[in-house]
Amino acid sequence: MTGLTLTNLKKTFEKGTPNQKLALDRLSLAVEKGDFITVLGSNGAGKSTLFNAILGKFRLDQGKIVLEGEDITHLKDYQRALNIGCLYQDPMRGTAPNMTIEENLALAYTRKASKSFFALNRRDSAYFRELLSGLNLGLEDRMKTKMGLLSGGQRQAASLLMATIAQPKLLLLDEHTAALDPATAAQVLDLTRRLVAEMHLTCLMITHNMQSALQMGNRTIVMDRGRIALDIAGEARAQLTVGDLMRQFQATSGRALDDDRILLSPEKAD
Amino acid sequence: MNGLTLILSALSQGMIYVPMALGVFIAFRVLNMPDLTIDGSFVVGMCVCAVVTIAGSPLLGLVCGMLAGALAGLCTGLLQTKLRINPILSGILTMTGLYTINFMILGGQSNLYLQRTELNAAGAQTQVASDTLYKSFRTLLVSLTGNRRLDANLSAMILSGLIALLLLAILAVFFYTRTGMAIRATGDNEEMVRSSSINADRTRVTGIMISNALVAASGALLCQQQRYADLNFGSGMLVVGLASVIIGQVFFGKRSVTLGLISAAFGSLFYRVILQLAYKIDMPSYAVKLLSAVIVVIALTLPLIRRTIKERRAEREEAV
Numbered sequence: 001m002t003g004l005t006l007t008n009l010k011k012t013f014e015k016g017t018p019n020q021k022l023a024l025d026r027l028s029l030a031v032e033k034g035d036f037i038t039v040l041g042s043n044g045a046g047k048s049t050l051f052n053a054i055l056g057k058f059r060l061d062q063g064k065i066v067l068e069g070e071d072i073t074h075l076k077d078y079q080r081a082l083n084i085g086c087l088y089q090d091p092m093r094g095t096a097p098n099m100t101i102e103e104n105l106a107l108a109y110t111r112k113a114s115k116s117f118f119a120l121n122r123r124d125s126a127y128f129r130e131l132l133s134g135l136n137l138g139l140e141d142r143m144k145t146k147m148g149l150l151s152g153g154q155r156q157a158a159s160l161l162m163a164t165i166a167q168p169k170l171l172l173l174d175e176h177t178a179a180l181d182p183a184t185a186a187q188v189l190d191l192t193r194r195l196v197a198e199m200h201l202t203c204l205m206i207t208h209n210m211q212s213a214l215q216m217g218n219r220t221i222v223m224d225r226g227r228i229a230l231d232i233a234g235e236a237r238a239q240l241t242v243g244d245l246m247r248q249f250q251a252t253s254g255r256a257l258d259d260d261r262i263l264l265s266p267e268k269a270d
Numbered sequence: 271m272n273g274l275t276l277i278l279s280a281l282s283q284g285m286i287y288v289p290m291a292l293g294v295f296i297a298f299r300v301l302n303m304p305d306l307t308i309d310g311s312f313v314v315g316m317c318v319c320a321v322v323t324i325a326g327s328p329l330l331g332l333v334c335g336m337l338a339g340a341l342a343g344l345c346t347g348l349l350q351t352k353l354r355i356n357p358i359l360s361g362i363l364t365m366t367g368l369y370t371i372n373f374m375i376l377g378g379q380s381n382l383y384l385q386r387t388e389l390n391a392a393g394a395q396t397q398v399a400s401d402t403l404y405k406s407f408r409t410l411l412v413s414l415t416g417n418r419r420l421d422a423n424l425s426a427m428i429l430s431g432l433i434a435l436l437l438l439a440i441l442a443v444f445f446y447t448r449t450g451m452a453i454r455a456t457g458d459n460e461e462m463v464r465s466s467s468i469n470a471d472r473t474r475v476t477g478i479m480i481s482n483a484l485v486a487a488s489g490a491l492l493c494q495q496q497r498y499a500d501l502n503f504g505s506g507m508l509v510v511g512l513a514s515v516i517i518g519q520v521f522f523g524k525r526s527v528t529l530g531l532i533s534a535a536f537g538s539l540f541y542r543v544i545l546q547l548a549y550k551i552d553m554p555s556y557a558v559k560l561l562s563a564v565i566v567v568i569a570l571t572l573p574l575i576r577r578t579i580k581e582r583r584a585e586r587e588e589a590v
Contacts, residue, residue, distance in 0.1 A: 081467040094465065096458035099451075104462075107455050110448060111467045119451040162466070 002068070003033035003202035004170055009053055009063035011226075023049040024060075025226035031204070033068070036196055036217030039206045040245075042257060045223040047206045051172050054204075056080045068169050082111055085163030087156070087176040094159030097148030101139060101158060102128055104147050108162035131161055135191065153184035157191055164195050171196065173205040189216070210242045220245075224253045275423075276546050282423045284542035285430035286491045287514065289437050291538035292531055293484030294511030299530055300445075301457040301477045306361030306508060308485050310368035311342040313504035315486025317375040320382045320499035328403045332490045339486020340479040342368055347475030365504075372501055381500040384493070402494040404429060426495055433491065437484065438531055445527045453477040454527060485511070506559045513562050514538040516569035541565075 011024040023046050031037060041047045053060055056077035065073045072080050087094055095104050105128045106119045113124060125143070132140040135157050139150075147155060156176060164171060173192065177185035193216060196203050207213050213220050219233035222245070229252050232240060249257040290312065297305035319335035322328075342364055349360035376382045384400040399405075408425040412418060444450040455463045456473045463470040485507070493499045518537025522529055541562075548561060 076469075078464045078467050078469050081465050086465055093459075094462055096455045096462050098458045099455060103451060103455075107451060107463070107468070108466045110452070116448070118446050119448045120446065162462075166467075 001033045002030060003035060004031040005066040007064040010061045011049060011053060012061055023226050024053060027227055029228060031202060033202055034200050035219055036203045037219045037221060038213040038217045039204055039221055039223060040210060040213050041223035046226040047223050048174055051174050054172065055084060055086060083169040084172065085168035086172045087159055087163050089175040089178045091152040091155040091159060091179060094162060095147045095155055098146060100144050100146055102143040105162060105165060108165050111166040153180050153188060156180060156188050160191060160195065164199060167199060169202060171201045171203040175206050175208060178208060210245060214240055222249055229253045276550065278423050280542040280546040281539055282427035284539035285427050285434050286495060287488050287538045288434035288535045289484040290488035290511050291514035291534040292437060292441060293481040295515045295530055295534035296477060296481040298512060298515060300454055303357050305346065305478060305481060306358060307342055307346040307364045307482055308508040308511060309504040310365035311339040311482040311485045312489040312507045313372050313501060314338045314342055314368055315489030316493040316499040316503060317372045319490035319493045320384060321375055323384055323402060323494060324386055324400050328401055328494055335490030336483040336487045340483040343479035343482030344475060347478040351471035351474055376499060376501065381498055384497045404495055430491055434535060438535055441531055442528045506562065509562045509566055513565045514541045516566060517541055520569065
């Protein structure tokens with residue numbers, strides 16, 4: 001079954017000015033339900049723009065977005081958020097710092113929670129406690145703690161719970177571990193892998209780490225100038241090394257996959 | 271004026287301004303937004319209440335005054351969210367426009383006394399004072415206690431106190447409902463609210479409406495207590511409200527919404543006590559606004575001063 005279908009997405013920013021930029025160039029992509037796609041690309045290739053288009057942060061010049069059979073092209077951002085979870089690089093973006101962990105989760109859960117007068121109730125709290133204890137960060141005993149007091153990694157883990165708490169039809173991860181230290185990043189990536197697998201989520205993940213782009217998920221796309229330059233899955237992907245990927249990119253796009261932030265395999269690619 | 275009457279008079283005034291302090295708290299602390307509508311919505315509450323009270327229903331006057339305040343808030347909210355006008359400017363625009371509206375509500379004059387003209391038995395025109403909530407409440411208390419010499423200030427304070435307490439209790443509960451929590455989150459991280467599939471524009475507008483309805487409630491109560499409405503009464507109300515919120519914060523800190531609401535209410539009372547003390551040392555009444563502004567400036571700079579002192583001390587210790 002098709003999870004997400006993008007057809008001919010086109011977006012030009014600052015049209016008619018010297019800064020005019022074609023950010024999405026008739027981009028099309030079909031994502032199967034349950035696909036976990038990693039997204040690579042140089043700076044300005046259009047990765048985040050693609051996510052923002054799916055999230056409804058701006059109006060497209062043309063194109064159509066269909067999520068599990070529903071045309072969401074003309075829905076407002078908060079309406080789309082009913083079925084789309086999203087996580088950014090900055091752990092501060094996904095949570096409300098002056099509200100407690102419990103309140104943050106309750107707010108995110110509003111999408112799917114059964115009606116109740118008070119936002120917090122015993123049944124939901126028990127559920128949140130169970131979810132939090134799954135993180136193994138001890139947060140289940142700190143549910144009344146304000147979110148702002150947590151470390152970046154803890155906040156990002158909590159944000160990940162919030163993004164997935166309502167069983168979204170699509171999860172978008174925009175370099176959600178880039179701001180974390182390596183050990184914490186690895187932990188959050190593990191958690192991501194586990195949640196996506198357990199909930200059978202359809203997921204797109206932008207990353208600058210080519211190694212984890214090839215290791216995680218079942219499909220990798222490389223973007224270039226608002227289009228998809230490479231789309232690799234299955235057997236071909238299983239055999240692929242980071243070196244192969246860079247050569248293939250050079251062959252199709254005629255230039256190197258370069259980016260001051262792209263990480264070549266931190267450990268030796270095997 | 272002895273100490274007790276001084277305190278009583280201060281509390282009696284302070285209670286009237288508690289709803290306004292709660293409204294300012296919601297705008298500045300919960301929604302995290304400077305809302306300048308407040309000066310205008312205080313007066314619109316006052317004017318609408320005056321007209322309805324003169325027409326014969328003081329209770330309806332309070333309710334209509336609050337609704338008018340909520341409408342003023344709706345206007346500011348829509349300017350901000352639908353037309354994307356800067357929040358401060360949205361408030362200023364509504365406040366400025368309200369001046370004309372208030373003038374029209376008062377029937378083209380700048381003040382209005384709560385009285386109506388009646389013909390007496392001899393057929394001559396006389397001015398009859400309108401009933402107010404305070405008058406009815408005092409009559410009620412007198413009939414209950416049998417004390418005919420009940421202090422009007424005392425009964426006024428009890429009534430304003432009861433209304434303030436009721437509003438405070440409703441708000442304290444409201445901010446833990448789903449809508450209330452979404453309003454709090456909107457002030458804390460609007461993007462997170464939108465990503466939770468909640469229409470943040472709507473929660474923001476709702477918050478601004480509630481805030482301005484509370485401010486208007488204070489205007490309406492003051493109108494009934496002093497028995498007149500005045501177009502120019504609102505100027506500087508925002509600073510008065512902010513002073514209350516900040517003074518309250520000095521005593522209670524900022525931990526939860528409920529505590530925040532309570533501290534704003536107490537701040538309003540403390541503020542009036544400070545003013546009464548200032549009057550006692552012969553401060554002229556026109557100095558009130560300057561004093562309020564100075565209090566707010568001092569309270570706002572305290573954290574900076576504290577930090578500077580700490581840094582200087584640390585520096586000195588390093589040097590030794």
